[in-house]
Amino acid sequence: MKPATKFIHAGAEPDPSTGAIMTPIYQTSTYVQEAPGKNKGYEYARSQNPTRKALEDALAIIENGKYGLAFSSGVAATDAVLKLLSPGDEVVTGNDLYGGTYRLFTKVFEKFGIRFRYVDMTDIGAIAAAITPNTKLIWTETPTNPLMNITDIAAVTALAKKQNILVCVDNTFASPYLQNPLDAGADIVMHSSTKYLGGHSDVIQGALIMNDAALREQLYFIQKSCGAVPGPMDCFLVLRGIKTLHVRMQRHCENGEKIAHFLRQHPKVGKVYWCGFEDHPGYTVAKQQMRGFGGMMSFTLKDDSVEKAMKLLSSTKVFSLAESLGGVESLINHPASMTHASIPREERIRNGLSDSLIRLSVGIEDVDDLIADLEQAIG
Numbered sequence: 532m533k534p535a536t537k538f539i540h541a542g543a544e545p546d547p548s549t550g551a552i553m554t555p556i557y558q559t560s561t562y563v564q565e566a567p568g569k570n571k572g573y574e575y576a577r578s579q580n581p582t583r584k585a586l587e588d589a590l591a592i593i594e595n596g597k598y599g600l601a602f603s604s605g606v607a608a609t610d611a612v613l614k615l616l617s618p619g620d621e622v623v624t625g626n627d628l629y630g631g632t633y634r635l636f637t638k639v640f641e642k643f644g645i646r647f648r649y650v651d652m653t654d655i656g657a658i659a660a661a662i663t664p665n666t667k668l669i670w671t672e673t674p675t676n677p678l679m680n681i682t683d684i685a686a687v688t689a690l691a692k693k694q695n696i697l698v699c700v701d702n703t704f705a706s707p708y709l710q711n712p713l714d715a716g717a718d719i720v721m722h723s724s725t726k727y728l729g730g731h732s733d734v735i736q737g738a739l740i741m742n743d744a745a746l747r748e749q750l751y752f753i754q755k756s757c758g759a760v761p762g763p764m765d766c767f768l769v770l771r772g773i774k775t776l777h778v779r780m781q782r783h784c785e786n787g788e789k790i791a792h793f794l795r796q797h798p799k800v801g802k803v804y805w806c807g808f809e810d811h812p813g814y815t816v817a818k819q820q821m822r823g824f825g826g827m828m829s830f831t832l833k834d835d836s837v838e839k840a841m842k843l844l845s846s847t848k849v850f851s852l853a854e855s856l857g858g859v860e861s862l863i864n865h866p867a868s869m870t871h872a873s874i875p876r877e878e879r880i881r882n883g884l885s886d887s888l889i890r891l892s893v894g895i896e897d898v899d900d901l902i903a904d905l906e907q908a909i910g
């Protein structure tokens with residue numbers, strides 16, 4: 532099936548009791564049983580809920596996977612993957628991770644004896660060098676947040692397969708419309724469904740998608756045992772978001788491309804980080820593993836002062852100053868003080884995330900209005 536058809540019909544079966552075309556919001560905590568142990572496959576809503584099931588089926592379909600699991604947030608999904616590990620196990624991961632992922636790794640899981648090695652994930656040699664006999668997981672984001680670095684998913688999975696290491700790809704930035712890591716050999720795909728999947732900035736949610744049945748069982752066990760499940764209303768919202776993912780992404784890509792080029796030719800703009808530029812170091816890999824370049828980008832001003840960046844950040848009128856991304860409306864963000872404030876400053880600077888960096892999540896408004904807004908804000 533082609534994407535447009537797949538995204539609209541994924542997981543949607545008419546409701547068996549009424550024929551309702553939209554999956555109902557099953558707002559229930561428990562299910563009546565005919566006799567002890569005799570039920571319709573639903574016992575208690577932490578373990579199973581029909582609205583969540585419809586969403587989980589949809590998640591699997593849109594990522595070309597066999598199984599989907601929905602969580603109460605993106606970090607809850609990440610947390611579940613880390614709980615596959617045991618004390619002494621090691622994780623090789625990127626040095627420009629989403630701030631919340633970095634915080635979870637360093638402040639929560641290190642305490643439980645899991646060791647993390649942070650490397651430049653664009654460098655396969657660096658990844659190979661960080662692997663030890665204790666390495667059980669490679670965790671990567673691509674494109675990265677906020678510097679838009681590209682990891683070669685197929686190369687990483689080829690390296691990991693030889694040594695029996697799981698690979699999990701945070702596919703939040705690309706969305707399943709632009710990239711399907713399972714097709715490139717990844718074991719698990721993670722999403723913050725809060726972003727492009729939901730698409731309307733009205734829900735917090737996470738997802739995991741995989742092909743292996745045993746891995747699905749382990750992760751389902753963690754989902755129900757630890758309990759970070761999303762409510763049925765939120766599942767309904769993400770299901771609804773998925774139906775328009777392809778049209779939204781097409782516009783995010785069109786607008787993103789125009790804005791990236793506008794910024795790049797602007798005399799007051801310094802560096803623009805967007806993986807669709809032919810001279811972006813990850814361009815060749817991005818072109819090969821992605822179907823478009825999306826609407827996420829970062830930039831600095833030529834006058835690289837924090838004051839100038841701060842002034843710009845509070846001068847936009849269409850772009851709203853806010854954390855998060857992937858919604859229909861355009862957002863502007865200051866990673867150093869907002870999304871990435873949980874990464875120590877020295878660490879941030881070392882990895883190229885300067886105090887004056889500005890990140891954009893380009894929405895699907897009229898691109899002329901977006902460009903005019905940036906033009907007046909840059910001044």
Ligand SMILES: *Cc1c(COP(=O)(O)O)cnc(C)c1O
Nearest residue numbers: 604605606629676703723725736
């Ligand atoms: C937002 C985000 C997360 C965390 O997801 P939540 O839904 O906020 O818990 C993880 N990874 C990336 C790339 C994100 O943008």
